[in-house]
Amino acid sequence: MTVTQILAAPAAHTAGTAGPVRGRRRALRRALWGAQILIAAFLLFASALPKFAGQADAVETFTRIGWGQWFRYVTGTVEAAGAIGLVVPRLAGFAATALIGLLGGAVLTHLLVLDAAWALFPAALAAVCALVGWDRRAETRDLLRSVAGLPRR
Structure with a gap:
Protein backbone atom coordinates (compact mmCIF):
# COMPACT_ATOMS: atom_id res chain seq x y z
CA MET A 1 0.00 0.00 0.00
CA THR A 2 1.38 3.43 -0.94
CA VAL A 3 1.54 6.51 1.28
CA THR A 4 -1.14 8.13 -0.89
CA GLN A 5 -3.49 5.17 -0.37
CA ILE A 6 -2.92 5.26 3.39
CA LEU A 7 -3.52 9.02 3.52
CA ALA A 8 -6.57 8.75 1.28
CA ALA A 9 -8.25 6.18 3.55
CA PRO A 10 -10.60 8.19 5.79
CA ALA A 11 -10.06 7.68 9.51
CA ALA A 12 -13.67 6.54 9.91
CA HIS A 13 -13.10 3.67 7.51
CA THR A 14 -9.83 2.55 9.09
CA ALA A 15 -11.07 2.91 12.68
CA GLY A 16 -13.19 -0.23 12.48
CA THR A 17 -10.64 -2.33 10.65
CA ALA A 18 -7.90 -4.17 12.39
CA GLY A 19 -4.65 -4.93 10.75
CA PRO A 20 -1.87 -3.36 8.79
CA VAL A 21 -3.73 -0.39 7.26
CA ARG A 22 -4.71 0.99 10.66
CA GLY A 23 -1.23 0.43 12.05
CA ARG A 24 0.43 2.09 9.04
CA ARG A 25 -1.94 5.04 9.22
CA ARG A 26 -1.23 5.48 12.93
CA ALA A 27 2.54 5.26 12.31
CA LEU A 28 2.28 7.75 9.45
CA ARG A 29 0.24 10.14 11.58
CA ARG A 30 2.87 9.97 14.34
CA ALA A 31 5.66 10.58 11.84
CA LEU A 32 3.79 13.59 10.48
CA TRP A 33 3.30 14.97 14.00
CA GLY A 34 7.03 14.61 14.58
CA ALA A 35 7.76 16.43 11.32
CA GLN A 36 5.22 19.14 12.19
CA ILE A 37 6.87 19.75 15.56
CA ALA A 53 15.09 40.57 16.68
CA GLY A 54 16.69 42.26 13.67
CA GLN A 55 19.53 39.77 13.38
CA ALA A 56 22.15 41.10 10.94
CA ASP A 57 21.73 38.18 8.51
CA ALA A 58 17.96 38.67 8.35
CA VAL A 59 18.28 42.43 7.81
CA GLU A 60 20.88 41.91 5.06
CA THR A 61 18.78 39.22 3.35
CA PHE A 62 15.70 41.43 3.20
CA THR A 63 17.84 44.32 1.97
CA ARG A 64 19.01 42.07 -0.90
CA ILE A 65 15.41 41.08 -1.65
CA GLY A 66 14.62 44.77 -2.05
CA TRP A 67 11.14 44.95 -0.58
CA GLY A 68 12.12 46.81 2.58
CA GLN A 69 12.39 45.78 6.19
CA TRP A 70 8.62 45.83 6.71
CA PHE A 71 8.52 42.63 4.65
CA ARG A 72 10.88 40.98 7.16
CA TYR A 73 8.30 41.56 9.90
CA VAL A 74 5.42 40.33 7.73
CA THR A 75 7.35 37.18 6.83
CA GLY A 76 8.30 36.58 10.48
CA THR A 77 4.68 37.02 11.56
CA VAL A 78 3.42 34.52 8.97
CA GLU A 79 6.15 32.05 9.98
CA ALA A 80 5.32 32.39 13.68
CA ALA A 81 1.57 32.01 13.07
CA GLY A 82 2.20 28.99 10.87
CA ALA A 83 4.48 27.43 13.47
CA ILE A 84 1.85 27.82 16.18
CA GLY A 85 -0.88 26.52 13.86
CA LEU A 86 1.14 23.42 12.99
CA VAL A 87 1.04 22.21 16.60
CA VAL A 88 -2.66 22.93 17.23
CA PRO A 89 -4.53 19.83 16.00
CA ARG A 90 -7.57 21.69 14.67
CA LEU A 91 -5.39 24.23 12.83
CA ALA A 92 -2.58 21.95 11.65
CA GLY A 93 -3.97 21.20 8.18
CA PHE A 94 -4.87 24.80 7.47
CA ALA A 95 -1.50 26.06 8.75
CA ALA A 96 0.38 23.49 6.67
CA THR A 97 -1.56 24.46 3.56
CA ALA A 98 -0.95 28.17 4.16
CA LEU A 99 2.74 27.55 4.78
CA ILE A 100 3.04 25.98 1.33
CA GLY A 101 2.45 29.46 -0.11
CA LEU A 102 5.06 31.04 2.16
CA LEU A 103 7.58 28.32 1.39
CA GLY A 104 6.85 28.56 -2.34
CA GLY A 105 7.67 32.25 -2.12
CA ALA A 106 10.91 31.37 -0.33
CA VAL A 107 11.82 28.92 -3.10
CA LEU A 108 11.24 31.57 -5.77
CA THR A 109 13.16 34.19 -3.80
CA HIS A 110 16.13 31.88 -3.44
CA LEU A 111 16.04 30.94 -7.12
CA LEU A 112 15.63 34.48 -8.44
CA VAL A 113 17.35 36.75 -5.91
CA LEU A 114 19.40 34.85 -3.34
CA ASP A 115 21.42 31.62 -3.55
CA ALA A 116 19.64 29.07 -5.77
CA ALA A 117 21.13 26.07 -3.92
CA TRP A 118 19.22 27.05 -0.76
CA ALA A 119 15.89 26.74 -2.60
CA LEU A 120 15.90 23.00 -1.90
CA PHE A 121 15.33 23.45 1.85
CA PRO A 122 12.04 25.40 1.67
CA ALA A 123 10.97 23.09 -1.17
CA ALA A 124 11.46 20.07 1.10
CA LEU A 125 9.55 21.79 3.93
CA ALA A 126 6.74 22.59 1.49
CA ALA A 127 6.56 18.93 0.45
CA VAL A 128 6.18 17.85 4.08
CA CYS A 129 3.55 20.56 4.62
CA ALA A 130 1.70 19.21 1.57
CA LEU A 131 1.61 15.75 3.17
CA VAL A 132 0.36 17.23 6.43
CA GLY A 133 -2.28 19.28 4.61
CA TRP A 134 -3.44 16.20 2.70
CA ASP A 135 -3.60 14.08 5.84
CA ARG A 136 -5.51 16.76 7.76
CA ARG A 137 -7.86 17.74 4.92
CA ALA A 138 -10.99 16.59 6.77
CA GLU A 139 -10.12 18.74 9.80
CA THR A 140 -9.38 21.70 7.53
CA ARG A 141 -12.69 21.27 5.73
CA ASP A 142 -14.53 21.16 9.07
CA LEU A 143 -12.67 24.24 10.29
CA LEU A 144 -13.52 26.24 7.17
CA ARG A 145 -17.16 25.11 7.32
CA SER A 146 -17.42 26.20 10.97
CA VAL A 147 -15.84 29.59 10.21
CA ALA A 148 -18.30 30.05 7.34
CA GLY A 149 -21.20 29.09 9.63
CA LEU A 150 -22.03 25.98 7.63
CA PRO A 151 -23.02 22.70 9.31
CA ARG A 152 -20.44 19.94 9.59
CA ARG A 153 -20.78 16.99 7.27
Whole structure:
Protein backbone atom coordinates (compact mmCIF):
# COMPACT_ATOMS: atom_id res chain seq x y z
CA MET A 1 0.00 0.00 0.00
CA THR A 2 1.38 3.43 -0.94
CA VAL A 3 1.54 6.51 1.28
CA THR A 4 -1.14 8.13 -0.89
CA GLN A 5 -3.49 5.17 -0.37
CA ILE A 6 -2.92 5.26 3.39
CA LEU A 7 -3.52 9.02 3.52
CA ALA A 8 -6.57 8.75 1.28
CA ALA A 9 -8.25 6.18 3.55
CA PRO A 10 -10.60 8.19 5.79
CA ALA A 11 -10.06 7.68 9.51
CA ALA A 12 -13.67 6.54 9.91
CA HIS A 13 -13.10 3.67 7.51
CA THR A 14 -9.83 2.55 9.09
CA ALA A 15 -11.07 2.91 12.68
CA GLY A 16 -13.19 -0.23 12.48
CA THR A 17 -10.64 -2.33 10.65
CA ALA A 18 -7.90 -4.17 12.39
CA GLY A 19 -4.65 -4.93 10.75
CA PRO A 20 -1.87 -3.36 8.79
CA VAL A 21 -3.73 -0.39 7.26
CA ARG A 22 -4.71 0.99 10.66
CA GLY A 23 -1.23 0.43 12.05
CA ARG A 24 0.43 2.09 9.04
CA ARG A 25 -1.94 5.04 9.22
CA ARG A 26 -1.23 5.48 12.93
CA ALA A 27 2.54 5.26 12.31
CA LEU A 28 2.28 7.75 9.45
CA ARG A 29 0.24 10.14 11.58
CA ARG A 30 2.87 9.97 14.34
CA ALA A 31 5.66 10.58 11.84
CA LEU A 32 3.79 13.59 10.48
CA TRP A 33 3.30 14.97 14.00
CA GLY A 34 7.03 14.61 14.58
CA ALA A 35 7.76 16.43 11.32
CA GLN A 36 5.22 19.14 12.19
CA ILE A 37 6.87 19.75 15.56
CA LEU A 38 10.33 19.97 13.98
CA ILE A 39 9.14 22.33 11.25
CA ALA A 40 7.29 24.46 13.78
CA ALA A 41 10.39 24.70 15.99
CA PHE A 42 12.53 25.65 13.00
CA LEU A 43 10.06 28.27 11.76
CA LEU A 44 9.62 29.85 15.18
CA PHE A 45 13.12 29.73 16.67
CA ALA A 46 15.46 29.70 13.68
CA SER A 47 13.47 31.77 11.22
CA ALA A 48 10.82 34.07 12.77
CA LEU A 49 12.59 35.13 15.96
CA PRO A 50 15.79 36.27 14.18
CA LYS A 51 13.61 38.36 11.85
CA PHE A 52 11.82 39.99 14.80
CA ALA A 53 15.09 40.57 16.68
CA GLY A 54 16.69 42.26 13.67
CA GLN A 55 19.53 39.77 13.38
CA ALA A 56 22.15 41.10 10.94
CA ASP A 57 21.73 38.18 8.51
CA ALA A 58 17.96 38.67 8.35
CA VAL A 59 18.28 42.43 7.81
CA GLU A 60 20.88 41.91 5.06
CA THR A 61 18.78 39.22 3.35
CA PHE A 62 15.70 41.43 3.20
CA THR A 63 17.84 44.32 1.97
CA ARG A 64 19.01 42.07 -0.90
CA ILE A 65 15.41 41.08 -1.65
CA GLY A 66 14.62 44.77 -2.05
CA TRP A 67 11.14 44.95 -0.58
CA GLY A 68 12.12 46.81 2.58
CA GLN A 69 12.39 45.78 6.19
CA TRP A 70 8.62 45.83 6.71
CA PHE A 71 8.52 42.63 4.65
CA ARG A 72 10.88 40.98 7.16
CA TYR A 73 8.30 41.56 9.90
CA VAL A 74 5.42 40.33 7.73
CA THR A 75 7.35 37.18 6.83
CA GLY A 76 8.30 36.58 10.48
CA THR A 77 4.68 37.02 11.56
CA VAL A 78 3.42 34.52 8.97
CA GLU A 79 6.15 32.05 9.98
CA ALA A 80 5.32 32.39 13.68
CA ALA A 81 1.57 32.01 13.07
CA GLY A 82 2.20 28.99 10.87
CA ALA A 83 4.48 27.43 13.47
CA ILE A 84 1.85 27.82 16.18
CA GLY A 85 -0.88 26.52 13.86
CA LEU A 86 1.14 23.42 12.99
CA VAL A 87 1.04 22.21 16.60
CA VAL A 88 -2.66 22.93 17.23
CA PRO A 89 -4.53 19.83 16.00
CA ARG A 90 -7.57 21.69 14.67
CA LEU A 91 -5.39 24.23 12.83
CA ALA A 92 -2.58 21.95 11.65
CA GLY A 93 -3.97 21.20 8.18
CA PHE A 94 -4.87 24.80 7.47
CA ALA A 95 -1.50 26.06 8.75
CA ALA A 96 0.38 23.49 6.67
CA THR A 97 -1.56 24.46 3.56
CA ALA A 98 -0.95 28.17 4.16
CA LEU A 99 2.74 27.55 4.78
CA ILE A 100 3.04 25.98 1.33
CA GLY A 101 2.45 29.46 -0.11
CA LEU A 102 5.06 31.04 2.16
CA LEU A 103 7.58 28.32 1.39
CA GLY A 104 6.85 28.56 -2.34
CA GLY A 105 7.67 32.25 -2.12
CA ALA A 106 10.91 31.37 -0.33
CA VAL A 107 11.82 28.92 -3.10
CA LEU A 108 11.24 31.57 -5.77
CA THR A 109 13.16 34.19 -3.80
CA HIS A 110 16.13 31.88 -3.44
CA LEU A 111 16.04 30.94 -7.12
CA LEU A 112 15.63 34.48 -8.44
CA VAL A 113 17.35 36.75 -5.91
CA LEU A 114 19.40 34.85 -3.34
CA ASP A 115 21.42 31.62 -3.55
CA ALA A 116 19.64 29.07 -5.77
CA ALA A 117 21.13 26.07 -3.92
CA TRP A 118 19.22 27.05 -0.76
CA ALA A 119 15.89 26.74 -2.60
CA LEU A 120 15.90 23.00 -1.90
CA PHE A 121 15.33 23.45 1.85
CA PRO A 122 12.04 25.40 1.67
CA ALA A 123 10.97 23.09 -1.17
CA ALA A 124 11.46 20.07 1.10
CA LEU A 125 9.55 21.79 3.93
CA ALA A 126 6.74 22.59 1.49
CA ALA A 127 6.56 18.93 0.45
CA VAL A 128 6.18 17.85 4.08
CA CYS A 129 3.55 20.56 4.62
CA ALA A 130 1.70 19.21 1.57
CA LEU A 131 1.61 15.75 3.17
CA VAL A 132 0.36 17.23 6.43
CA GLY A 133 -2.28 19.28 4.61
CA TRP A 134 -3.44 16.20 2.70
CA ASP A 135 -3.60 14.08 5.84
CA ARG A 136 -5.51 16.76 7.76
CA ARG A 137 -7.86 17.74 4.92
CA ALA A 138 -10.99 16.59 6.77
CA GLU A 139 -10.12 18.74 9.80
CA THR A 140 -9.38 21.70 7.53
CA ARG A 141 -12.69 21.27 5.73
CA ASP A 142 -14.53 21.16 9.07
CA LEU A 143 -12.67 24.24 10.29
CA LEU A 144 -13.52 26.24 7.17
CA ARG A 145 -17.16 25.11 7.32
CA SER A 146 -17.42 26.20 10.97
CA VAL A 147 -15.84 29.59 10.21
CA ALA A 148 -18.30 30.05 7.34
CA GLY A 149 -21.20 29.09 9.63
CA LEU A 150 -22.03 25.98 7.63
CA PRO A 151 -23.02 22.70 9.31
CA ARG A 152 -20.44 19.94 9.59
CA ARG A 153 -20.78 16.99 7.27
